[in-house]
Amino acid sequence: MSDATAGNLSQAAAEARREDAAQTGPMLAADGRPLKRSLNRALRAQKLRALALIAPLLIFLLVTFVAPILDMLFRSVENQIVSETLPRTVIALDGWDATDLPDDATYAALAHDFKEAAERRIHTRLGSRLNYEATGLSSIFRRSGRGIDGVGEPYADQFAALDPAWEEPATWIALMADPDWISEQADWLEAAQDTPEPAFRLVPGIADVLPETTDAYRSFARTIQTTGRTPESPLTKEPWATVYLALYRDLSGATGADIGAYSGPGATRLQTAADAVAGFETIPLRDAFAEVADGWVQMPVWTTIQTFSDPYTAGYFLAAVDLQLTPQGIEQVEDNQRIYLTLFKRTMVLSLTIMGLCVILGYPIAYLLSNLPMRTSNMLLILVLLPFWTSLLVRTSAWKVLLQQQGVINDLLVWIGLVGDDARLTMINNQTGTVVAMTHILLPFMILPLYSVMKTIPPSYVRAAKSLGATNWTAFWRVYFPQSVPGIGAGCILVFILSIGYYITPEIVGGRTGIFISNRIAFHISDSLNWGLAAALGSILLALVLVLYWLYDKIVGIDNVKLG
Amino acid sequence: MDHRLPPYATTGQRVWFYAFRVICGLIFFFLMAPILVVIPLSFNAQNFFTFTPGMLAFDPDAYSLRHYRDFFTNPDWQQALSNSLKIAPVATLLSVSLGTLAAIGLSQSHVPFKGAIMAVMISPMIVPLIISAAGMYFFYSRVGLQGTYWGVVLAHAALGIPFVIITVTATMVGFDKSLTRAAASLGANPVTTFFRVQMPLILPGVISGGLFAFITSFDEVVVVIFVGSAGQQTLPWQMFTGLREQISPTILAVATILVVVSIALLTVVEVLRRRSERLRGMSPG
Amino acid sequence: MKLKTMLMMGAAASLAAPMATAQDMANTVTFVSWGGAYQASQINAYTIPYRDANPDVTIVWDESSPEAVARMRAMFEADNVTWDLVDVVAADAIRLCDEGLAMEIDHDAILAAGDDGTPATEDFGDLIVSDCFIPQIVYSTTNGYRTDVAAWEGRVPEDVCALFDTEAFPGTRTLERRPINNLEWALLCDGVAMEDIYDTLETEDGINRAFAMLDTIKDDTLWWTSAAEAIQFMADGEAVMGSSYNGRLFSAIVEQDQPIEMLWDAQVFDLDGWIIPEGLPEDRLSRVEDFLFFATDTQRLADQAAYISYGPARISSAPLVGTHAELGVEMAPHMPTNPANSERVIVFNYLWWADYRDDLDARFQAWLSR
Known part of the structure; x- marks a missing residue:
């Protein structure tokens, strides 16, 4: 107890x-x-x-x-989006050696993935995501969303020309759908239809006959059943053009399909088509994609997809320190895109400046307070505590009023005649603004720990030193100052921790050059929507703060934090 | 240096003695001036942020209460004020009740993982606000709390907890445990002991912790911007928008009101701190 | 809070009653807009008359349009969409539509025909830049300058290139903190012909040229993130010229009587309008559609122009634009579409920007931070 x-x-x-x-x-x-x-x-x-x-x-x-x-x-490390949006492509690229453009099978996988993604309207998000790693990908993805049907259409047209039945949804249902599903679907049609249509199921065994077509068709059926305000049924909709591409590839023997084994509905039609595909007019898939967006026949898009196909990535953390992951390993990003190391450095330098100013301004005050009689020092302490208790926004607005070009300080300087009316000083919306306002805001956090340490320094030591012949300066520097160092340490860490995480004040008075890493994090959350990078920057900042916090705990002890 | 100049001081010492005081005066001026400048400017009869010639000549016509009237009649500001007053007390209540219980638990002698627990409880004060805000933004979105009143209240309660823990544990440090044993031996059950003996002694700490938690929520702007939506726009948020977009002297009127509130709270905390130290038999200081 | 609860209860009730027909309309809906004068004009022109006709309806306003895309993404990720109708600029509408966060609509089916009987798709014409987008106003991003700058010695900016002429027009500028518009103006003032701007921007050289031009004023510029900020900078004298939305400039010049003047040259037309979030429950959707049918008809769109100087998006509304509701000023001369104001106009290329925005944003932000 x-x-x-x-x-x-x-x-x-x-x-x-x-x-x-x-x-x-x-x-x-x-x-x-x-x-x-x-x-x-x-x-x-x-x-x-x-x-x-x-x-x-x-x-x-x-x-x-x-x-x-x-x-x-x-x-900050999550990256499922690539393998979720382009699952087939990611698998096809697994063994790719990145020396030459990928083979036809990979392009076909891309066609199927991309069509489904475009229908689900998730391809532009992946484009934006991959654009963080390699510029230009976003526009390739967007253009491909508009043009992907062009890849499959020649095949769809030629199958239709061969036998118009290929355009009929019923042909496909007979070929692909599980008879049980067909009857379930019929029951559902007769019922109230207040539940979604039963999820499409394939007839067993068809996947061995037409592996790629089966996969493409199932993707088609499931997608149209579940997207859009008014879901559609495969029963009444002609398959996507890419399904015909798959059919062509199966029938032309590119996928190890086994047509001979099939004897179900439409077997003859299938056999006729299989005999005819050799005469189809085709162009290599690679060239078809080149027409959609020429980026698809260049290496960067493929290497980027391959490099970032893992469900977890270090990409955001690398980006947070101006590095990038390329097939050749980790490299620095191009010079005109480097930004974060500069920002981290600026955050550090400005925080150190603020910390230094706080020591310079705080030390005399703490010293004075601890050497005055209790009554006087308590009165003066209120002058420190009042700003401490005053709203951050009040103090920031005060500085805005004071520092702006038509503000109080400039007016005063013009009135005295120190500066001309047309040469007013720019003290806000730059680093000066940030440093001045934040020094003011954080000064109490320096004074209070310093004061509490100095109060415990017995005056007798300094007196003893003086009586032994030390000058005032020596007595202070050799005897008093070393004893106040723990207070300086505590105050510095506290001010520094608070300072590197600041957001509001730099945002209001910092302009272009006076902003901190925090402002960048906020920008990525609400503006650029690069949440992974925001999280990575945040994690680095957090790690930094936690190290300092640990130091503070070692030096001062968290139990000894005092408030006023 | 002592607070009084000894009669035998040399000229150099004299000069330094006064120079030092002037320097300290200037630093105090730096600390107070921004706050002091805001107050008279908030009574400006004009729509400017600077002293008009009339104000400098103390012409009564140059001063007016129009910006205060604007604050009390403008629906945006009133909505913001009422949102702040709806959020802060509830958040405070949450942090104080949970925080006080935990502080009592922490002050027991055998607490396993005390260091780790303490670190977690202080962390909302240490973690930069933008990081807390970002984390809460994503997480609260997932669970449907983003943009709701309760989302903001929970977030603010979390931010206020370290202050309650720190102030309450501080009052517990000097707590004489024999008092509770005395109460128990006189037949009081633990609940009675808590409310009749322990509570009155730690109450000052609880109240000042509560005030800190209140002011944390009342002043907080980063987290509320991310976790709240327009329906939870608080006073600091409104000030933040105003500072960037339509800075009008009404902001200075609000600032002055907030300074007055701060002074009131500061006084209460100071009085409580002294009372607490007196009760626990420490010297006031 | 209370309204939110009611809204949630309403949503819960609608889920519990699958029998509800399309005729049942939710009575509490959340609309998202930009706040300030713009939202006020929508309230005056649309929601007050709508509520007069439907007194049971409560409309909750959320001023989150500036971060609408981020907020909608988060809402969809959490599968918890609380918004019913969102006012966004066209570029955001395209983005939301591409990502499947906004609902594709059949404009002729849900919007009223023009007062002359023209179907909605024709009445709005090319302004329907996305299948999800319901245009409302045409606005422009253009420049303004202070009229009392002594250092200019009586010179008056006549075209947009005054922005880059720090010799004749010294002083701080204020421009938007994003590449859109700034890159166009930079190239235009670097001698690129209007029609070649986007082709030029597709090349590395072109981008470098634009940034080199911006470099010349980089240190003389305050970069704003909200249009009101720009007006604030100019009104305070922190900046002597810069860009903002024409409606904000109008309000500073005409309503607040600031010493600022419009510079219409090379204004960039842009659009603002509504989108409906994807996947709204039936009752909320039918309420929103009912409102939209009312609020985007010829008369209502023209009414909005009485409160703010933005041009109505319907062709048929243009003749109905009258005078300012309070000041009585004739509004037509302040419209971006007024012939005298639109001698030289940059037509904002949505499709192009949608494709290249990610690249140029990253590049611009990196440029800005150095």
């Missing part, structure tokens, strides 16, 4: 152990149980009670605060 009790208990336990050793047989408590056990029980109950009191808050914080941060950390 309390320290005193605990002390007594452990003392008692130690005695009990000693006596244990001396007189064999356990020492018993009043209720007849062994004392050791009942002491342990008491201890356990105590621990449990403490934990029970702490648990509600701990759970609350884990849910409302810790989980969100972990969630964000996860976002």
Whole structure:
């Protein structure tokens, strides 16, 4: 329960152990149980009670605060989007050696993936995602979304010319659909239809006959059943052009299809088509894609997809330090795109400047406060605490009013005649604005820890030094100052931690050159929508802060944080 | 340096003594001036952010309450004020009740993983706000709390907790445990002991922790921008938008009101701190 | 809060009653717009008359249009869409539509025909830049300048290239913190012909040229993120000229009487309008469609111009544009589409920007940070 009790208990336990050793047989408590056990029980109950009191808050914080941060950390490495949007392509590229453009099978896989993605309207997001890694991909993806049908259309037209039945949805249903599904679908049609249409199912065995067509058709059927405001049924819709591409590839023997084994509905039609495909007019898929977007016959798009096909990526973290992952390994990004190291450096330099200014301005104040009589120092302390308690936005607006070109300071300077009316100083919307406003805002965080350390320095040491012949300066520098160093350390870390994470003040008074990494994080969340990069930048910043926090704990101890 | 100049001081010491005081005066001026400048400007009769000649000549006509009237009649500001007043007290209540319980738990002698638990509880104060805001934005979106009143309240409650933990544990440090044992030995059950003995002693800490939590929520702008939506636009948020977009002297009137609120809160905390130290038998200081 | 709860209860009720027919319309809906004078003009022209006709309807406004794309993505990720109708610029509408976050609509089916009987698709014409987009106004991003700059010695900016002429027009500029419009103006002032701008921007050299031009004023420029900020900079004297939306400039010049003048040269036309989020429940969707039918008809679009100087998106609304509701000023001369104002206009190329935006944004931000 309390320290005193605990002390007594452990003392008692130690005695009990000693006596244990001396007189064999356990020492018993009043209720007849062994004392050791009942002491342990008491201890356990105590621990449990403490934990029970702490648990509600701990759970609350884990849910409302810790989980969100972990969630964000996860976002910085998450990259499922590539393998989810282009699953077939990712598999096809698995063994690709990146020396030459991929083979036809890969282009076919891309055609199927891309058609489905475009129908689900998810291809532009992947384009934006991959554009973070290689410029130009976003526009390739967008253009391909508009032109993907062009890849399959020649095949669709030639199958239709061969036998108009290929254009009929019913032909395809007879070939592909599970008879059970057909009857379920019919039941559903007769019923109220207040549930979605039963999910399309393939007839067993068809995948061996026409592997690629089956896959493409299922993708078609499932997609139209589940997208859009008014889902459609494969029963009434002609397949996508890319399905005909798959059919052509199956029938022309590119995929190991086994037409001979098939004897189901439409077997003759299938056989006729198989005999005819050799005479189809075709161009290589690669060239068909070149017409959709010429980026598809250049290497970067393929190497980028291959490099970023893993469900997890270090790409965002690399981007956060101006690096990028290329097939050749990790490289620096182009000079005209480097930005984050500069920003991290600027955040550091400005924070250090602010910290330095806080020490210079805070030290004399803390020194004065700790050397004045209690009554006076308490009065003056209010001058430090009032800004500390005043809203951050109030202080930021005050600085805006003071520093702007038509503001109080400039007016004053013009009035005195120090600067001309046409040569007003620019003190805001640049680094000066950020440094001045933030020094003011963070100064109390330097003064308060310094003051609490200086209060404990006995004045007798300095007096002793002086009486031994030290000058005022020597006494201060050799005797007083070293004792105040822990206060400087605590104040510096505190100011630095708070400073590198600042967002509001730089946003309002920082302009182009006075913004911090935080402002960049906010930009990526709400403007550029590069959430992965925002999360990676955030994680780096967080790691930095946690190291400093750990240092602070080592030097000062978190239990010793005082508020006012 | 002592606070009084000894009669035998040399000229150099004298010069330094006064120079030092002037320097400190200037730094105090730097600390206070921005706040002091805002106050008279908020009574400006004109729509300017600077002192008009009339104001400098103390012409009563140059001063007016129009910006305060604007604050109290403008629906945007009133909505913001009422949102702030709806969010902050509830967030405070949450942080204070959970925080006080946990602080009591933490002050027990045998708490397993005390360091780790403490670190988690202080972390909302240490983690940069933009990171908390970003994490909450994504996570709260997933669970449907983003853009809701409760989302903002929960977020603010989390941010206020470290302050409650710090102030309450600080009052527990000097707590004489024999008092609770005395109460128990006189027949009080734990609940009675808590409310009759422990609570009155830690109450000052609880209240000042609550005030810190309140001001945290009342002043907070980064997290609310991300977690809230227009329906939860608070006073600081409105000020933030105003500062960037339509800066009008009404902002200075709001600022002045907030300064007055800060002074009131500061006074309460200071009084409580002294009372607490007196109750626990420490010297006031 | 209360409204939100009601809304959620309404949504829950609609889920619990699958029997509901399309005639049942939700009575509480959330509309998203830009706040300020623009939202006020929508309230005056659309929602007040609509509520007069449908007193049971409560409309909750959310001023989140500036971050609409981010917010909608987050909402869809969480599968928790609380918005019913969102006002966005055309480029955002295209993006939302591409990503499947906005609903594709049949304009002729859900929008009223013009007052002369023209079908909606013809009445709006080319302004329907996306299948999801319901155009509302034509606005322009153009420049303004202070009229009291002593250092200009009486010179007055006559074309957009005054932005880049720091000799004749010294002082701080303010431009938007994104590449759109700025790159176009830079190339135009670097001697590229109007019709070649986008072709030039597709080449590396062209981009370099544009950035080199912007380099000449980089340190003299304050970069704004919201159009009101630009007006604020000019009104405070922090900047002497710069870009903003023509409606914001109008309000500063005519309504607030600031010493600012319009520079219409090389204004960039842009569009703003509504999109409906994908996947709304039936009752909310029918309420939104009912509102849209009312609020985008010929008269209503013309009414909006009485509150703000943006041109109505329907051809048939143009003759109905009258005077300012409070000031009584004739609005036509302040419209971006007025012939005197539109002698030289850059037609914003949506498709081009949709394709290249990601690249140029990244490049621009990196340029800005150095």
